[in-house]
Amino acid sequence: MTKVEILILGAGFSGLSSSYHIGHDKCLVLEKTSNIFGHCKSRIKGGAIWDEGPHVSFTKNDYVKKLFSKSVNEEYIEYEVKVGNYYKGSWIDHPAQVNLYQVPEPLRTECLESFLSSRSETKVKPENYGEWLDLAFGKVFSRNFPAIYTRKYWTCEPEELETTWVGDRVHCPSVSDVVKGADAPLPKKNHYIKNVRYPKSGGYEAFGKILAQGANIKKNHEVVEVDLDKCTVRCSNGELFSYEKIVSTIPLPLFVSICRQLTSEIARESEKLKCTSGYLVNVIVPHKSVRPENWIYVYDENFLSTRITYVDKLDGKKKSNCLIQVEIYESNYKRLNLSYEEIERKVVKELLKMKLIREELINNNDKIETHISYFKWGNVIFDHYRCKALDNILKWLSSFGLAREEDDLMSATDDWDATPTKVKTSTVALAGRFAQWKYFWSDDCVLRGRQLGRAWGKREL
Numbered sequence: 001m002t003k004v005e006i007l008i009l010g011a012g013f014s015g016l017s018s019s020y021h022i023g024h025d026k027c028l029v030l031e032k033t034s035n036i037f038g039h040c041k042s043r044i045k046g047g048a049i050w051d052e053g054p055h056v057s058f059t060k061n062d063y064v065k066k067l068f069s070k071s072v073n074e075e076y077i078e079y080e081v082k083v084g085n086y087y088k089g090s091w092i093d094h095p096a097q098v099n100l101y102q103v104p105e106p107l108r109t110e111c112l113e114s115f116l117s118s119r120s121e122t123k124v125k126p127e128n129y130g131e132w133l134d135l136a137f138g139k140v141f142s143r144n145f146p147a148i149y150t151r152k153y154w155t156c157e158p159e160e161l162e163t164t165w166v167g168d169r170v171h172c173p174s175v176s177d178v179v180k181g182a183d184a185p186l187p188k189k190n191h192y193i194k195n196v197r198y199p200k201s202g203g204y205e206a207f208g209k210i211l212a213q214g215a216n217i218k219k220n221h222e223v224v225e226v227d228l229d230k231c232t233v234r235c236s237n238g239e240l241f242s243y244e245k246i247v248s249t250i251p252l253p254l255f256v257s258i259c260r261q262l263t264s265e266i267a268r269e270s271e272k273l274k275c276t277s278g279y280l281v282n283v284i285v286p287h288k289s290v291r292p293e294n295w296i297y298v299y300d301e302n303f304l305s306t307r308i309t310y311v312d313k314l315d316g317k318k319k320s321n322c323l324i325q326v327e328i329y330e331s332n333y334k335r336l337n338l339s340y341e342e343i344e345r346k347v348v349k350e351l352l353k354m355k356l357i358r359e360e361l362i363n364n365n366d367k368i369e370t371h372i373s374y375f376k377w378g379n380v381i382f383d384h385y386r387c388k389a390l391d392n393i394l395k396w397l398s399s400f401g402l403a404r405e406e407d408d409l410m411s412a413t414d415d416w417d418a419t420p421t422k423v424k425t426s427t428v429a430l431a432g433r434f435a436q437w438k439y440f441w442s443d444d445c446v447l448r449g450r451q452l453g454r455a456w457g458k459r460e461l
Helices: 013-022 062-071 107-119 129-137 139-144 146-153 175-181 204-212 252-257 264-271 340-353 386-398 421-425 442-456
Strands: 002-009 027-030 042-045 048-051 076-080 083-087 090-093 195-199 223-227 232-235 240-248 277-285 295-298 307-310 322-330 369-375 428-430
Touching: 002 013, 013 027, 013 204, 013 442, 042 204, 048 277, 048 322, 062 204, 062 442, 107 129, 107 139, 107 175, 129 139, 129 146, 139 146, 195 204, 204 442, 252 264, 252 386, 264 386, 277 340, 322 340, 340 369, 421 442
Parallel strands: 002 027, 002 240, 083 295, 240 428
Antiparallel strands: 042 048, 076 195, 083 090, 223 232, 232 240, 277 322, 277 369, 295 307, 307 322
């Protein structure tokens, strides 16, 4: 049995950041696969670099900015992004609620009138995301745009979601902006992402390479059992490890399922934690991009395509081909029940219908190339069962050394500068989007590792 001071499960940004900030000399990272960087990994397919989903850095945190910059030796680009929406043949700038002038009539007028009418209605606290949308935008816009996108992206009805996760992710416009935006474009941008940063080479994972340098990582080590009483971990290859402290960055339902002390009650609670899964369809089109957007939200409910990213625009390098990545989601709320081939064919047809692929620009000897992949863990679904189920699981883990934190039931962490004093005496910690079951982006994952470093180590940038 190998003795380890601090054992970390998972070599994504959360796990690597934890090891980096605690001190690589104190930590051992166990990674199930032959790759590191988790969902932030980048891979070469068809001669192009593809990330696992759309990744750009728009963090406002100065520490993460400096860390990412150092990781790529300041070799990154920063640029203003253009975001668009596709709705039944119309192109609408994002956010659509302040660009109603691009919405076809009579829907444009109906959206505006519904929004203005909703301003005079008695305000009540919304009990779900559906009510929140109606109050924020009026029922006509809500039902034709964000409600449809909710069913595609979150895979459930808006009424099935609570609202704590929303924050500034959905723009709530002023009456003046909506009225003016129904007539002409506004002079200012209203999307919460205005400028982004991306490595000049190596894909998004290059931002995390500094975290992995010097780390003690055992790849192809799938953890199949955790004994929380004896502080031991067993891998599928038979290797045993003992630890003084453990950091899990693997999905919480998975971590709970491999704990030897798991009870039937906690197993039932973990089943209540829902997330999206889905497919990424990478499309190489033998002509240059024909749209100005960096990414596009698709509101047609009969389209599989949910969000579309122009990958060829990420690193600022000129390319002869158009590289498109399409996201498609499913969950226990909604299953696709389609084969890979059926999904690829349908996506290409949708891209042709949206005229993102122009057949007339493709030479006879060229062809459209597609690659498809499945991801099990996409986004945490913030339904009405999450908070109570999460509380019960964390309460159970606290009996084995997990320190409860003030924000552990919140959808995100607001204050990354606070030192987690309660964690200092704990022997179990969780880190990352799925381990903590939160709405984390990559900068949050890095900062969680830094937070644990403040509790158990001393290292900074």
